Every structure is written in structure tokens, then in C-alpha cells.
Amino acid sequence: MDRQVDVVVVGGGSTGCGVVRDLARRGLEAVLVEKGNLTHGTTGRMHGLLHSGGRYAVSDQKSARECIEENRVLRDIAAHCVEETGGLFVKRPEDSEEYFQEKLEGCRACDIPAEVIDGDEARRREPYLARDVEKAIALPDGAVDPFRLCVSNAADAREHGARIETHAPVTDVLVENGEVVGVEIEHETGPGKRVHREPGATEEIRARHVVNATGAWAGNVGEMAGVDVEVRPSKGVMTVMNTRQVDTVINRCRPKGDADIIVPHETACILGTTDEEVDDPEDYPEEDWEVDLMIETLSELVPELKNARTLRSFWGVRPLYEPPGTGTEDPTDITRDYFLLDHGDRDDLPGMTTIVGGKLTTYRMMAESISDHVCDALGHEATCDTADAPLPGSESPARMNELMDEFGLRSPVARRSGQRLGSRAEDVLEGVDPNPVVCECEGVTRAEVRDAIDEAGSDLNAVRLRTRASMGNCQGGFCSHRIAAELAREYPEPVVRDAEDELYQERWKGQRHALWGRQLSQAMLNHLLHATTMNRDGDPASLDGSVDFGAFDAGADADAAGSDGSEPAGTAAADGGRVGENAATDGVTDGDR
């Protein structure tokens, strides 16, 4: 019988990572299990907006207040994950003046700092804004990197004794005597970090409590336990531009609608989004009209978007939930609030709690409330400190500048490594010499890639999420093989090859939605580089059949020796004696050619 841990948290998105961190810091023994990479579900597929609360200031003031509160917390505890871009709600001539005023009053009612600026001032701040934008409300929206945020939470949890298992889908929820007692997971490889070609294993993890933090997938986990969780997944598209047309979050100031936000994110801008209910969070269509809608509608705010290059598009599913019987028809009207479902109270099945709804900005608050609940259930007394304790990498923003100097981090490349790594820069950069750039588009160096490999094994998509390597213009064309080559120090060749193929194919998937203009040219260049020059598709190492090497040209000297059937000529022999064996093979297979 396996021993029992205190809590298993299912789901490695922002909520699950926040919960496992909180529980670990309160002294509970916790395990996080995630079926893919951290952020694999919805968290890794959002536009990266750190809400000021402005978006909900009219429709849902409770959410708006929570947003501004947590917005302030995250700037503090997760400085290296947040970019304080500021945001604008802009009004075009056709947008309602009445709504603009309601928005302004709503912000003030929710304690969201808001300032009205005229069109000229808005264009002074953001020169690409359309000329007919009349005015705007400026407020403290920001950009947050969901990958770094989750990884930092997981890392902190691990420092406090938690275990993190990715690529480990839950295959069963263990129910004994009317009570949830743990889960069964299927390690794809391992346990431990994922390494291609290593065999996997099944594992039962017994726990005093199970937290279902799987968002849009909560119904699937509920089903394994025999309870109904009526999540209403709603899809939204996000389109990634190749550069930052704006440095401020731009929102359209109107009641609700598709394609109304542009979020600057690292080197890119992300356009969002749509809101359409789907049946299955993994099987819904990703359609070209959605991409077209982003570009057409948002170019009303920033006309330049029409001519700009898009890199890719991706879709995410919101884990919307409403209590049974509410019956809202339009998914845009479903509340963005979160719900904590105690299955003991609700379904007479103690030992499991589900959390659904909510949003990334308030992940920490959700985690705190579910951790309170779990501690209650387990009779464990401890206070929550996650609102004050900085996440790893964010401990000392002042120290960052010193480190930049110490490592000679003056170039743009190094400055960006510094921003990504935060206060971890010293640990990561030390001892990797030489430290060449591996991903040129995003300025990612070998030190960062190796640091990520230490954490993520041979899973290069996990390395990508940690470092942004392969997320720029070339979409892996110039760097996926270089990132893979960094695995060779630790892993054998077939692992390197499999890992590279997986990353390249993953990068291709998003580009399918951006295949026109310059990105189509880029795709063709990538195809030529990887198929023509590197022969990745026809490499005998990966084909089933074997190759008769003797049937191919072995050089003019070898052929000359083979064709006249004589012993190697003196000159050829002096040249290194290469001919003998080869001439014989050639003679047999190619004598009549």
C-alpha cells in the first residue's frame, strides 16, 4: 500500500499551481499532477492580460474589485512575470458616450485608478491608434506571463516540499467507502521529468484530500469520481502579431463584443478574442473567420494591424461555470466569478473539492480560498502568506540591476534574459561559458536553455514555455535544431531527434493559422531549411527501410577504381587508401550503370 499524502492537486494551470504553492507553504504535503506541461490547458492559451478590473467595472463589480486587488499583489510578488504596460479603454465615434461614462464611474466605484484623456493625448502615448479615436480611459492594466507565473509557483511549492508531476494524466479517481481517497495517474515517461523514449508507469497516489483544479476539464475528472460538474467551456481565439504595434493594453470601450483587446506581450502583441460555447474542450473547430475577425475589427483601433505580420493564432477555452439551473444562454453573459464545489456537501462524496470559473488575475485569491477550505477539511491550522511572499525570481528587483552589471548584461539579449530570469539570473548564468545565443528572435542564450532542460527533461515545449525560445518570427525554423542540440550533453541521439521533431511540429500547428504574406514565406523557408538542407523528412535514420550506401557516389576516385575493376590506383591509395572496400561494393551494385 502506497503511503498517503495530504493533498493531490489535479491540474497544472494557474489555479492548480497557486493551490499547491499555498498548501505547501502552509506545511501540508502536496502533489500536483498535470496531464501535459504546466499551463497546458487554458492558462497557456490566454492573451496574458493582467486585469485592472476595468473590463468588469460595469457588468461585474465584485470581479472588478478582486481584479484590482490582485493586480496590486502580483506586481509585488511576481515582478518578473508582470510588465506594467498600463491600459486604455478607447472610444471611437460610433461607440456609446453613455457607456463610456458608466465605465468611468464603475472604475471609480471599484477603486480602480482611472483617468480620461483626449484622442490626441491617447495618440501621443500610442501613435498607431486610429486618428478618429475620440478619447480614452487610462487605467493600470498590465501584461503577465502565464508560463513564468505558473513555473514560479510550482518552483516555490517544490522548495516547500511539494512534488510536481507533469505529463501524468489522471486515469482514475479512487473512491473507497463513499469517499475520495486519491487518484491513479499514468506517467508518460518516468516518474520525474519527461524524457523521450523512457518507459512510463502507472502510479496510485493516495491522499487525504483531492483538489480538482482542471478548469474546462473539471467535468472529466468529476465523472471519474461519479459526480456531475457542469462546466460550460467557451472558446476564444488569440492572434499573435510579430511586433508590438502598441506598448499599452488597448481595449475597445463598448459593452461587450468580439475582438476588442490588444495586449502587448514580450516581443509581440496578442489580439483577442471571441467567446463561443463548445461541447468538448479538446475538440472544437479553429476557423479562419475568427482570425479574420480579429484583424478586421481591431484594425478599427490600430489600422496598422491590417498590414502587419501575424505569426500564429491559438485558441483557449474558458472554464465558465454557473450553478445548475441558472440557464444563461449567451456565454458572454455567464459570470467570470469562481465557484468552490465541496463534493461532500454537494454530492455526499467527501474527500474532493472542485474549483471552477475565475481568471488568471485572481488565481492567487482563488488558491487562498480553496486552501482555506482544504485546511478546514483536514483540521490543519496555518495562515496564508502567498499575498506577501515573493515568488522565486521576484525576491529583489533592486538586486536585478546589480546583477545586470555583474554579468555584463548590457546588450538587448542579456537585458531580456535578465527580465525573464529575475533574481535567478545569477544562478542560471554562472558557469555556462561560452554562452552563445540559441534563439535569435527572442534572444535566449544557452544558459537559459540548459537551465530549463534541467527542469523539464527532454520536453522542448516545456523549455520553450520557460524561456520563449522558438516563439519569435522564425517560429523554430532557425532554432528548433539548435535548442535540441543542447540536449546532446545529457541525452542520447534518438532523444534529441524526437524532441526536435516534437517542437517543430508544435510550432507548425499555430502557424497554420497565419499562412499568408511574410509568414507564408517564412514557412516555406523553414520547410526548405528543414526538409531540403537538413533532410529531416527523408533521413535514413528515421525511415523504416535501410539504405544501400554502396549504390551511391563515393567520389570520383572511388568510382574510377570501381569502373575499371582494377585494384585501387596508386594515387587514390596515397590519398588515404579509401578505395578498396568501396570499389568492391560499387563494382557489384553499379557495374552496369
Next chain:
Amino acid sequence: MAIDSDVLVVGGGLAAVAAAVAAAREGADVRLVSHKSSTLRQASGLIDALGYVPATEPATPLREGPPTAGRELDRDEWPDPEGPLSDPFEGIERLPDSHPYRIVGADALREGLALFDDLAGDAYRGGHTDRNALVPTFGGSVKPTARYPASAEAGLASDPRPTLIVGFRSLTEYDARAFAGRLEAAGVPFDVAGAEVEFAEAFRADTKVTRVAKALDHDEEIEGTPAREALARAVAPHLHDAEDEAGGVERVDRVGFPAFLGDDRGDEVRAELADRLGADVFEIPMGPPSLPGLRLEDRLYDALADAGVRFETGNPVVGIDAAADGRIETVSVDRKGRETPYGADAFVLATGGLVGKGLDSDREGVREPVFDLHVDQPADRYDWFVDDAFGDQPYARFGVRPDERCRPLDADGGVQYENVFAAGGVVGGADVAREKSASGVSLATGVTAGREAATEANE
């Protein structure tokens, strides 16, 4: 007043040069105009003819409708390609009917390769046989190719001599150990080891290969030691890294380096290294910026001058200036912002494909921007791709459809202009990347278009 010639070639890559020289050899007065430096610097410098007949039918039916969110659900399955082919000519008849080789014929390929051999001279090898060679490239895989730079000759994979692959810690393109492992996985008939050594560390971080090549050309001193000697010293401790089948130590007979062994004086650099190491030395073709590609570009432009072709770069042809009776009379050339008419009796369009911008696209469609020639394409852009990056990608076959004289056809299959001929990447129908046929298609269509343009001009 128009600038006139018998034949005007638009473009500056391998196909354009082949067409210009072929036309000049027919006695035509030829002028070549190209927009910017060719894409040769992005190419490996290998001259492929046909290495595979790739599958055009998936192993299981393709998904219908738009992509779905299923992360692992929508991967296509494609059978392995047929190949590597030891004889490129033997595979031609199994290519699709719309393939340029099927249209211009195997003889055009033969003629194109012969022209290339003539232009490249002793810088290239492989012309002694019809057979393909298998050349290791920087991913560590071997690829079939018809001609290869002399600097790559000692590295052919059918040569059984034990081999050392050298990588450099400051160079990120490949890791020599994985490279050697991949060659072993391919079943190469020689023992191979990979070693990562220190050398390029002497240069500033992220030094381009062109900088290293220059240091070797001039044998610059690196920390007091001449560069070639320093390089040989870095590699020497690894000459016994290979193991024979019995696990015994084996001295290697040849050593492979990234293609940075000199630019102007490559032969001299290789010879000195070979002498110092007591082993043959070869270059591994690399990605951009590619020295073998740049060297080839230089050689081709020399050959162009030798053939009496006048050429100018930096001036794009922006469109048709005058046309009548189904013939183009003059085209507009943008010379530093001023449009100048260039007249000719025949025109060769060799502007490249999607990479060289000979094809342009937006969300609505793909077009040929100079003459607005017809480009076959599915109406819905979501039919331009398949889900497997290495599947039969429709976009990879985009281009104009030629007749047997390389004249582009309109949507109804009629000749679009009597005196326009197309060559190289702008011609569709081939998936040159999966077939390993890019240079061969350029040469075969280049010589055909050039010759036919000269014939047209003579009439």
C-alpha cells in the same frame, strides 16, 4: 527610351543564371535584372536533382474541415518517401504529371546539370556519374544530392573510412555527439565519433561563420597562434575518438568541420589542416548564412560575366509597361524610385518562389506580382496546408504552371504570353524540399526557358 535586349532575365538565382547563360549560348543578347541578393546564401550549396519520390497520398484520410483544438488528434500520417534514390533520373516518371520534370523532360535536367558542371568547374564534384551522393549535412542526417562542393567530397557517406565530426562549443547549429549518433542510426558504412572542441571561443560570442572563415583565410593569430594551427591543435586530441566494431581505438582518416574553412582560400585552408592532422578534411553544409552558397553565388556571377551577359542588381521589375497581341513589349524597372522601361523580344521570369518573393500572398490568395501570371491554388487558405509539417504541403507546390517550353499557362491551360518563359522557384508543381530537387528544377527549367527565349527572340 527603353533599354533593349533580345532576352531580359528577371531574377538573380540559380535558375536566372542558367537561363541567361543558356540564352547567351544560343547567340542572344541577354540582360539580367535582379532585385536583391539571391537566396543562394540561404541554400546549402548542394546541387540536388531528385533524391526522393515523396508520398502524395496520406496513409490515412486527411481530416476534414478546419483544424481542431485536439493537440494530438489532428496529426496526419504519411508513408515514408521512396528513397533515397541512387539514380535521380530513374525516379522522374513516378512524379506527378504536373511536376516540372515531367513537363520539360529528363533531358532538360541532364542538360541543366551539364551546364552547371561547366559553370562551376573544379569547385564542384559529382559530374562523373549520374548517381546521387549521400552528403552529411548539419542536422546530422545524410541527404542525396547530384553535385557537391569539392570541399564536401571527403565527407561522402558511401566512403567507408573512419570519421571524426567536429563541433564547436560556441557554435549552436549542431552538437557533434548527436551528429555522430544520427549518422550511426542511419547505418552509415563507417565508424564515426563526434567531438565538441574549443576554438571559436577565441572570437567574440555569437561570431558569424563568415568571420571565422576570414580568420582562417588570412591565418590570423589567435592568442599568439596562427588560426589554422590553433584549429588543428584543438582537434588533434580527438583523432583517436572513433571506435571500431570490436570497441578498439581507431584513428580517423577524415575530419568534418562546419562549412567555415575559409572563403577565398578554402582549398589552401583544407590542405593545411589535412596536412597538420594527417587526415582528409571536409566541410559540412550549413544553414544560413551559408558559405558554400555564397561561394557558389560568386562563381555563378563570374560565369555570367564570362558569358557576356550584362547584369544589374538592386533594381526590381515592378510590372508590365507595354503589351500587345499576347506579347509583352516592355517592363517597368524601378531604378531608385524612377520607373524605366526595359524592352526585349523575350522575357524569362526567374524571380523565385515564396521565399524569394517571386510569389506573393495575402489572406485572399497567392499571386505572381510581376506579370500577374496565373497561380493554381485552393480558394480557401485553410486548404493550403496539411497538419503534418512534413506532409504533402499544398503551399510547397505553389507557382505558375508551365508548358513544355516553360511558358506560363493561364487558368484555362492556354499560353498566357507568347514571349514569357518561367524558371526556378516561381514554377509550381514540385515539392522541391521533400524531393530534394530544388537546384535540379532550377537548372532544368532554367536551360529550357533560356533556350526557348533565345529561339523566340531570334524569330
